[in-house]
Amino acid sequence: MVIGKMDVGALRKALDRREISAVELTTYYLDRIAQLDPELNAFITVPRAEALRMAAAADRRIAAQEGVTALTGIPVAIKDNICTAGIRTTCGSRLLADFIPIYDATVVAKLKQAGAVLLGKTNLDEFAMGSATQYSFYGPTRNPWDRDRVAGGSSGGSAVAVAAGMAPLALGTDTGGSIRQPAAFCGVWGLKPTYGRVSRYGLVPYAPSFDQIGPLARNARDLFLLFRALAGHDPLDPTSLPAPAETGGDLSGSIRGLRVGLPREFFGAGLDAELKERVLTVAQVLAEAGCVLVELSLPSVAYALPAYYLLAYAEASSSMARYDGVRFGNRSGAEQGIVGMMTATRQGFGPEVKRRVLLGTYFLSADCYEEYYRPAQKVRAWLRQDFAAAYRRCDLLLTPTTAAPAFRFADEAGDERALALTEQCTVAANLTGDPALSFPCGRINHLPVGAQLIGPAGAEELLIRVAAVYAEKAPDDAMPEWTAPDVGEQIEV
């Protein structure tokens, strides 16, 4: 038994049969983090003692066979913009270097209740603003498949933690593709649930009308398991959806006869030719499994990116307003009076946050509101209509997750257009609020790439079920070779 390659179902069995304890399991992952993370930088904070304490509690639960859930004793990595009581939550920012929340986010509370072990807080672009996890005050996260390349972002730390076997499961957040894009770049599964399906209470906001917490995992079943643990109505979140009448299936349903839409706007210029082929192969596999392929057009998608930038940056400028040095931030300039202090403190933001705050502030200024903000809102409404119309013709949409595989740190990272290209496929689902899934669909050279499924609100199970059919026909649970668990990590069963 090699822990690093076991899925959560297998770990559950091993835990329940006492073949391994939660403490041993947690220790295994903690050791792996210690071994690999100096190079990858996927974690900002690893509260070792806290994690082991939770693991011990899980072991007692398992021993007593009381309240054991699918997640009891299973370690989970948490993106560091999700509040954890007593464990610092930096958001990848210098301003929150010492911020220790006094409360748990709802998703964290749910995980704790389920008996999961909080393994650590993962790296991200500062306040989740970025697409490469390179704008973190705590240094960039590296892609385990090619350490000269980005992990994607902003949930790069979570994607890498799962990809390199430093955690079996992770939580990410997705505002414009921040779960799906790093999942694609790192060769793991990532789901952005329907807006409102998972509580945002305790998620440090970047652009709150887009932000959504979701799971990252190594396969369909693990992903679905974590999603189910997170989803549900939360009275503390005003945008939380009412609980669905039924839990939404168990991935066992047939996909025969499902109409899979291929929106041509996602397959146009700028898309890597090989990647396009991979995604079309997915379509082919699904067709062979009985799905009906439907070609269609979503003209609104051409306007999705500018609308997203406008609205998200506007919201970002508002979200960042509270970091003024009064209670957050390394307060400086206090001797210059209140304005001086606030100004000096806010100098502590990184360049990308500053850029978005400045742009967002501009978009919201009285002179620009009608010219920028209102039209962007209209585009958002149009996208919703456009997608709603598409769902009358098909059950879900298949697209690439990104336009190309992970880029190198030096080149494209600084290139706005390359970045825009990577976000182009993902932002639409954030504008509409629809669920969207990225799953691995092979590799180009040594780099993993992902395909994306988008569906109507509440279609999470369907998306995962369809992708699982593809994964079964084209199995690939490879890990980057240098991270492969060695013999010493094997545990005799």
Add this chain to the structure above:
Amino acid sequence: MWVSKLRYETVIGLEVHVELKTKAKLWCGCSTQFGAEPNTQVCPVCLGLPGGLPVLNRKAVELALTTGLALNCVLTADCRFDRKHYFYPDLPKGYQITQFYHPIGREGWLEVEFADGPRRVRIKEIHLEEEAGRTYHLPAGQDGGAASLLDYNRSGIPLLEIVTAPELSSPAEARLFLEELKAVLECLEVSDAKMEEGSFRCDANLSVRRPGEALGKRVELKNLNSFRALEAALAYEEERQRELLAQGEPLRHEEVRAWDEEKGITVYMREKERVADYRYFPEPEVPPLAIPAAWVQTLRRRLPELPMEKRRRYLEVYQLAAADAALLSRRKAEAAFFEATLRYYRGSAQNVANWILGELTRIMKEAKQSVADLRFSAEDLAALLQLQDQKVISGKIAKAVLEEMFRTGNKPAAIIEEHGWQQISDPGTIKTLVRETLAANPAAVEDYLGGKEKAFAFFVGDVMRKSKGRVNPELLNTILRAELGNYTAAGHSGGQGGHEAG
């Protein structure tokens, strides 16, 4: 110069901030109780901690709708919120959640009785927003340098901002409007409306102009912590601006000034050079709340009789004195007690009003209690007044009985019985008392007969003292006159004529 100043017109508009009387804050479950230890009624939401989310308190919306109905506003069909951005230490999120694009109510009016009769003052809008925290500045002391402390107990308490059209034409009108508004809010029970606790605050805008000319630059006045301060500050500012106009130096910029209570002047704070850009945009975290017509209908049905309607009724039905009708109609509890008493009392309504606004109000004020604390009922008060009317007790005794009722909650008849306070109306008994007094005070009798009318009051006082105030005063007067007349008739020396003759 001086004469021409009087021809200027004054234009005043008010912005009133009312803390709504909800148990919980606008966006979280924290208590709104006044006066708690600093930072004990806080949570991640009202502290503006990252990740806190605003969950709308529907009770606040209900109170705002109720106020909107009472102020004759056009109500919004769905309740939406916006963010207003500015940096201030007591504003924990860096923005305030308010209603900019869709105020909950628009285009209303409130009728107020001004010196020249009743008039409707237009309400431009009413909107919901959240209260900020509170800053305390500490001077440098033994413990160290100067410091600012922040209390977030108030942060997130629901506020209703009520904005009038600039239609008030004098400081006195502004005060009358504000008093009427306060009465309406109290009547609706939507707010404690206590200026001294900050749950009812008012900023005023004032400008002057020559009749028919455009409005002058306006001045916004802050720190108006009482009705008196409002009126005084406006009066000062009105005079200052007229003076400036008369000197040919009208205001060039809009400005904000603060009322200095001690010096009795307004003090320059800052210029309103240009309108601040608050970067309003729709609050993305609070979904619009639909306001079904049925909800509004229910609230409309529950509206109590408003002070102005009540006042009209008191004038028409009960013929109360105008001042009393005005006073009583604005005090909901007293008014209810007044009407309840009238259900049992056969005398004049004015008499009941006199007792409630006079003696009862005085006793309650002394004891720092309100009508709700009373231990006796309206029926008991009616019985008391009835006993006075039947001359079982005198007015003076009635006051003492009322004090006892207030203290013990006992019935008036029982109190009178217990203390033996029944009025003495038997002429024989009174005559005996009078004779005793006259016999014991021959010098005073001499004085009286000598023309000193004051002596008469002395005899009355003496008899009352001896009888503990129980003697029927009218009978006492008659009998005393008669007895004194006997002295004269009996040929005692004295009396003016007698002296002259002697």
